[in-house]
Amino acid sequence: MDGEELTAQQTALYDRQIRVWGVDAQKRLSKANVLVSGLNGTVAEFCKNIVLAGVGSLTLMDDRLVTENATHANFLITAEESKLSGRSLAEVYCNSLREFNPMVHVSVEKGDLHYFDGNFFDKFDIVIISGYSLKVKKLINSKCRERQKRIAFYTVECRGSCGEIFVDLQNYTYAQKKSDGTIECHMEYPSLEDAIxxxxxxxxxxxxxxxxxxxxxxxxxxxxxxxxxxxxxxxxxxxxxxxxxxxxxxxxxxxxxxxxxxxxxxxxGAREYPPVCAILGGFLGQEVIKAISGKGDPIKNFFYFDAADGKGIIEDISPPSK
Amino acid sequence: MADSHLQAVKGAKVLMVGAGGIGCELLKTLALSGFEDIHIIDMDTIEVSNLNRQFLFRQSHVGQSKAKVARDAVLKFKPHINIKPYHANVKSPEFNVEFFKQFSVVLNGLDNLDARRHVNRLCLAAQVPLVESGTTGYLGQVTVHVKGKTECYECQPKPTPKSYPVCTITSTPSKFVHCVVWAKDLLFAKLFGDKSQDNDLNIRPSDDGNTSKNPEDVFERSSDENAEKYGRRIHDHVFGYNIELALANDETWKNRKKPSPIYIKDVLPDKSLQRNGHLENCTSEDMPISTMPTLGLKNPQDIWSLAENAEVFLESLRLFIEKRDKDIGNLIFDKDDQLAVEFVTAAANIRASSFGIPMHSLFEAKGIAGNIVHAVATTNAIIAGLIVIEAIKILQCDFHNCRMSYCLEHPSRKMLLMPVEPFEANKSCYVCSEQTLLLEINTWTTKLRDFVEKIIRNILGMNLPIVMHGANLIYEDGDDIEEDIATNYARNLDKVLAELPSQVTNGTVLTVEDLQQELTCNINIKHREEFDEEKHPDGMVLSGWSGHLNDNKVASNKENDISSAPSAAADAENPDGPDVVPEKPHSGSKRKISEVEESSDNSENPSSKPNLPDRENPHQVDDSNSGDDDDVVMLVALPEAGKKKRVQTAD
Known part of the structure; x- marks a missing residue:
């Protein structure tokens, strides 16, 4: 891949993961821009993973104020902060996440994502939302799809011991590892609306x-x-x-x-179960890293985890190909 | 969650062993899940290469205790719980059976086989359930071990780290890893390590012993020889002269590609090494001593040319002599020692070039030489989540629903997380059942020391052993031994078995005990004169046990043997390499297997149809969603994952 080399600092910090996904993937990661909207315990897990991995930037959206309630399953909110009123979830997350990796640009965007026009989305390669109604999920998904640039879209929900991830990579091409080298693979994803x-x-x-x-x-x-x-x-x-x-x-x-x-x-109800948050945030992180690097088989297009049976299952729910 | 669940969690006292990749994630998830009394043991301090995934640590913590920093970090978001850190080795005597007994469950996030086995024994002795885990790259696993209910951690064989036949390393390398092992264990050790250690470097070819003139002198630097001259001479000796010697033996090269000797004058024609003026500046700063800046080599991912390798070779040797003179004589290769990595990379590459093996980058050579295991945050987070789920089942005494879980890179039957019902204990496991072992050994030539080191410590994994012959104590390790007795034991160590005060001969039964681990083994001694040197270089064969595999060559040749349990994974940065690899279950053991009733449309993966190891006791998973067949798990062989692991083990 073109572009400048990783710095010595990056090489030292990312040594172990470069051994997993390679230098090219690491370079791509460091140029990728990720947006998350709707912050909760599962999204916190995801943000941690992606900041540690070394994405270029992470933009956080959630204007809800921090309450003690929100700290139930959240390691990004320190005890002092939960007592200080007047700061939004996004601001508090942002402060904590910056410390995880000074090389990642973490910032806050105010407002409601579904009121933003399409141009806003062009700033991002990855959009992840959580806790929205089905209507809004579909709307944001279609806004991503309307852009000329390919924007990968994900939703993630944790309901107690169960969790769901939805993935829309639109028309996606990636390198698949085979025993004798890599081959180029092509995948066509349906929108959330079409899938369900x-x-x-x-x-x-x-x-x-x-x-x-x-x-x-x-x-x-x-x-x-x-x-x-x-x-x-x-x-x-x-x-x-x-x-x-x-x-x-x-x-x-x-x-x-x-x-x-x-x-x-x-x-x-709306409660999250921390071990499930960790598992969903882990898989979502892995999927986003795959999508950015163009390496490894991505999930198409739903992923489920249920702590009751311990299974993590991929479901492909797509209209029959034309 | 349910009240019973919360009660179980609140009242539990848990021990975490390891505060590294899995440990950081685990401590966070335990705290968030409501655990209020957590003890953590970890002897390590924080390093820069930990920071990409051990998210409780920051740059400013480098050098501090992992257990302590992890505790402080978690208390920031969960202030009112008890977290007790121990910056100590889990094998130290303070962590005895009594210590373990205070916990409701023990959770392992360890990075080596040795400590895992030790904790397994303490958990068995203290009757505390153990949740064991490991990750490498995208692969991970969580297993549950409850005495009397499931197998113990050691019921299934564990392979020891890969070793290579001596002659492959010294004379006939065919892979880059052989060259790295040569550069690290032979050349580096010879030049910079303990001179008194045995070293096979200079005794090749072994069948032509009289050709190398007084080999010990070759590596000595005479007082009038400057570092560069010395470097050139060493280069030509090991890459030129030694290769010529080896070539003289036609027999060796009948079916092999001949190596070509490499002399420095051909690679770097007669000019003296170009050294830029700014060299001294570079080394005086805070930066680690390195050849790369002066030689203009920036990217550790680049593969150097032969000339560049020769320059790095000479320059790193010179820097060792001129800048790190004090280290010479007691250096041991360390993957975090930049200059050592550069030297080993260059030497391995020159040797590879000589044998027609492709050269590699410093980054790759470092990974091979340091046995660096791939690690990412995401897998550790997933595995930690699964550990907590299993721990909570154990605390609720819901053993029936405990599962072993495997995290996969490629889906198997749509699954990326695959639960499998735990196995029953292996009846011939010497750790959790009383099993007499058989040791074939030459009692007239083997010293007690070799028996203690190679069998009792290395293979049986005992930490503070006692050796008894009937009522007679032959040997004992520990701090509180009286002086005269200790002298006596020291004398015994240097005696051969048959000449001990209490003679050990054919038919003797020795009792070996570790009081800390509360483990006792009986060993039948069988005298044997002859051993195959390649297969059993130590001249001892231990059988009738289920510990780790003695013979690596057998293990790594089983490329196509996928008849085993789902591929397991070793953990992050395990210095011994992955230690859990699918193995054939011990024959004759009965195992419960979560097995699928194949339905008509689920044979989506016919090529990887598993060979179930033992179908005597098929067992349906009891599934909360039961009602039809879509949620039943089978024990699948995972060829992809298996291959990946073996690649690591073998290369």
Whole structure:
């Protein structure tokens, strides 16, 4: 790859990881610009990983003020800061992350991402959002897709012991390692909207149940009942109702989506489970590093982890290729 | 989470061994998950190359204790919990069985086989469950070891670090790694290390002993010889003269490509080494002593030309003599010693060039010479998360749902994280079951010292051993031994087995015990006169045990043997190289295997259809999502991961 060499400081700091992904990948990383919007424990894990890896810049968006509540699963918020009111999550994250790696430019952008126009997105190679409604996720995904430049888009959600990552790399070409050298691989990703509008009856029977459960919760959350209530007694009947509506509409037997799983997800509400945050943040970090470096098989296009069974599963949910 | 869960976590006292790559992530995740009483042991101090993933540490912490800095960093975001750091070696006597007994669970984030085995034994003796882990690159694993319920860490064989036949290194290298080993273990050791150590450098060709004239003198620098002249002479001796000697033996080269001798006058024609004026400035600063700036070599990724290698060779040798004279005579190769890495790179490359082996960059040579294992933050974070999940199951006594987890680089049956049900204990494991070992040894020529060092310490992994013959104490290690007894033991060490006060001969049963590890082994001694020197260079064969593999050559030849457990991974920067590699389970052992009921449409990976090691006891995973077959795990061979590991082990 063209461009200047890594400095001696970079070489010393990144020695162990250069041995994993090579010098070219490290150079690409140091030029990549990453945007995250919607900060929580899982995103904190991701930010840590990507800052340590040595991306060029990381831009943080979340104007919510720091409350003691937010510290529940967060190593980026120190005890003193959680008591100081008046600072946004993004500002507090930014301060902590800068210390992790002085070579990465970490900054804060104020405002709501979905009100920004398309030009704003051109500054970034990677956009990651978390905790948004389905509507906003689709909107931001389509804004990324409209740009001429290819912007990789990810969502990540942790609901208690379960987690989901969605990946949209659009038209993506990468080098795949084979025993006898590398070959160029091409992949076509659907948008979030296109992926989740595939009728459930058309999906393979072995598709993980968590996929369906996540869609049910999204549906429930976009309904009049809004955000999941901490008290499951209230939410659960409405969630089960959402399941019925979706299953009927999509042609899947309700029995495929057990009460126990939904119950577990509803009980967790918006709470994150720290070990799952670490696992999701780890995989998301790895995926972003792959996407930037153009090396290694990327996930297409959903990833699930469930602490209950310990499996980390990739699901390819794409419309049949034309 | 559920209340029972929170209670279990709050009341738990956990011991973490290791505050490195996995340790930093683990401590953070434990604290966030609600653990309130965490003890950490780590003997290491922080280095610059840790900072890319050990996120609790900063540049300003370099040189400080990992355990202590990690504690302070976590208390900043989780102030009211108890974290007790120990800047100490886990093998030190203060960490005895009593110490281990105070913990509800022990979590390992270690970087070497030796310490892992030691902790395994203490956990067995103290009856404390152990969660073991390791990562290398994108690969990682977490295993659970509960006495009486699962196998122990040592139930499956562990390969020892790769070693090479002496003659491959001294006479017939065929890979770059052979040249690195030669440069590091022979040439570097000869020039800068302890002169009294045995060294095979100058005894080649062995079948033509009288040709090298008084070999010891060759490496001595005479008083009137300047550093450069000396360097040129050494260069020509090892890369020129020695190669000529080796060439004289036609037999060796019948089926091999002949090497070509390399003389300095051909590589750097008669000019004296170009040295720029600014040399002295470079070395006087804070920078480590290095040849690269003066020689205009900037990028450690570049492969130097033969002439550049020769220059680095001469220049690094000169700098050692002129700037680090005091070190000479007691240097041991250290991957963090820049000048040593430069010297070894240059010497390995010149030798490689002579044997027609492709040369490599300093960066690559350093990785090989230092056994540097690849490491990234993401895998460590994932593995730490999995450790906490297993630890919480153990604390809730939910042993039934404990899993071993494997983190993969390439999906296997759609999975990047694969849970596998733990194995049952291996009935012939000498560590967790009472198993008598058999040692074939020449009792008339082998000294007690060799038996203690090579068998008891290296193979059986004992730390403070006691050797008994019936009621007679033959040897004992420890601090509190009386002087006259210690003298007696020292005398015994230098005696051959058959001449000990309490004779050890054919048929003797020795009892070997480590009080700290609370491990006892009985060893049947069988006298044997002859040993194959290549296979058993130590002249001892230990059998009837399941410890690490004795013979590396066998292990690394099994390229296609994928009939084993999912590839396991060693951890970050393990100086001994990866220590967990898929192995054939001990024959005859019954294992539980989480096995899949193949359904019609899931044979997506037919080429890697596993050979399950033992199907006697197939066992369905009890899955919370059960109801159909999509969530059942099988023990899959992971050819890709396996290959990767072997590459590291073999090269």
């Amino acid at each position: 509008s595939i009728p459930w009856r058309d999906l393979p029977k072995k598709t993980t149940k968590t996929y369906f459960a996540m869609r049910v919760l999204e549906y429930f959350e976009s309904s009049q009942y809004g955000k999941l209530c901490q008290t499951s007694d209230f939410s659960l009947p409405h969630v089960l109702e959402s399941r019925k509506v979706l299953c009927d509409e999509q042609g899947l037997s309700e029995s495929h989506l057990p009460d126990a799983l939904l119950n577990r997800l509803v009980a967790a």
